[in-house]
Amino acid sequence: MEDYDAGMLARKALSLALAILFVIVLGLAVKVGRAQDAASIATGNLTSAQILDQMERHSLVQKQDLKQYQSLRHYQVEYRGFSTRIEARMDVEVNYSLAAGKTFRIVSEGGSGLLREKVLKRALDSEREATQEARATALTQANYRFKLEGSDLQENRPAYIFEVEPVTPSKFLIRGKIWVDAADFAVVKMETQPAKNPSFWISQTRIHYTGAKTDGFWFPQQVLSETKVRIGGTAVLTINYGPYEVSPATTADAQSVHRDLGIAGMASK
Numbered sequence: 081m082e083d084y085d086a087g088m089l090a091r092k093a094l095s096l097a098l099a100i101l102f103v104i105v106l107g108l109a110v111k112v113g114r115a116q117d118a119a120s121i122a123t124g125n126l127t128s129a130q131i132l133d134q135m136e137r138h139s140l141v142q143k144q145d146l147k148q149y150q151s152l153r154h155y156q157v158e159y160r161g162f163s164t165r166i167e168a169r170m171d172v173e174v175n176y177s178l179a180a181g182k183t184f185r186i187v188s189e190g191g192s193g194l195l196r197e198k199v200l201k202r203a204l205d206s207e208r209e210a211t212q213e214a215r216a217t218a219l220t221q222a223n224y225r226f227k228l229e230g231s232d233l234q235e236n237r238p239a240y241i242f243e244v245e246p247v248t249p250s251k252f253l254i255r256g257k258i259w260v261d262a263a264d265f266a267v268v269k270m271e272t273q274p275a276k277n278p279s280f281w282i283s284q285t286r287i288h289y290t291g292a293k294t295d296g297f298w299f300p301q302q303v304l305s306e307t308k309v310r311i312g313g314t315a316v317l318t319i320n321y322g323p324y325e326v327s328p329a330t331t332a333d334a335q336s337v338h339r340d341l342g343i344a345g346m347a348s349k
Contacts, residue, residue, distance in 0.1 A: 128228040131240055131260065136220055138265040146297055148177045148327035152187070154320040157199045159192075161313020168195035172204065182211055199317060210252050217252045219244070219267060229257070234269055238262040249276040254287065266298035267291060284308045295326040 126134070151174050158167040168191030175183045184204055189196055210217050217223070227243040239259040246253040256272030270289035277285075285307045292301040305317040 128226065128242075131228070131265070132221055132226055134265040135260055135267070139218070139220075142266075142297055143178075146176075146178065146326075149297075149299075149324050150175050151299075151322050151324045153322075155200045155203065155317070156320075157195050157315060157317045159195065159313060159315045161309065164313075166192045166195060168192045168200060170196060170200045182208075184208070199315065203317065203319075206252075213252065217250070219258070223247055223253060231262070232259060234259050234261070237268075239268055244272070246275040251276050256287075261298075264293075264298065266293075268298070282307055283310045292322075294322070294324045297324075297326060299324050 153172045153174055155170040155172060156167065157169075158165065168189070170189040171187050173185045173187050175185075184207075189200075215222075223246060225245045225247060227245075229241040229243050232239050232241055239261050242258050242260065243256075244258055245255050251274060253275040254270070254272040255275050256270065258267050258272070259269035260266070261268050267289075268291045270287065272287045272289070274285055274287070285305060288302075288304040288306075290301045291298050293299075300319075300321045302321065303317075303319040307315045307317070309315065
């Protein structure tokens with residue numbers, strides 16, 4: 081009886097092991113299938129020119145439909161160098177309306193006064209300046225050269241990968257890789273650096289950007305910038321965006337973004 085029980089237990093253990101192996105293989109197959117689906121969507125349906133046209137159309141439609149929003153941003157900068165570590169933080173309320181544009185209000189701040197003045201507040205000033213020159217800084221074919229590199233999954237959504245190079249170097253333009261959502265044609269991720277070094281004292285800057293969707297609209301989620309200084313040390317600036325409060329009237333308008341893009345996408349095939 082003991083031999084029978086041992087044999088039965090061995091068979092049960094083998095069956096369980098095979099079941100676990102099947103689940104693992106199935107999970108891998110699903111992941112591979114998703115990756116293949118992403119590659120199929122990103123390379124088989126639309127040309128590079130069509131993708132870029134859709135990306136610019138998405139940006140235009142969102143700008144038209146996004147009437148008003150509010151968000152609270154969290155800025156933080158940390159500098160390490162010469163056996164020193166200093167940091168600063170700042171919380172900023174951002175209000176946007178289609179008619180008036182963006183306004184910024186600092187609601188709290190702390191840490192190094194030098195970093196707040198020279199890094200955090202300067203970052204706000206740069207955004208104000210870039211907003212005034214929106215057409216010259218937009219991620220469009222007028223300002224950039226794009227090269228389709230392939231496809232990937234971002235948050236389980238297929239995305240196109242482009243290498244971007246500015247037509248003319250500028251401190252407000254970038255170079256590197258961007259990921260464009262294959263359904264909404266919004267930029268969801270960027271791994272870039274400034275097209276033009278903003279200062280002799282900076283040896284290198286790497287910028288990591290992620291976007292996310294709220295109430296039918298795509299917004300920045302996080303920007304992390306790592307800058308290496310020539311005389312030593314590294315400064316890391318992190319901007320966490322949101323949460324966003326979108327105007328109720330705006331949310332209803334967001335449906336037109338997907339409707340218009342869907343029609344345009346069908347027409348371009």
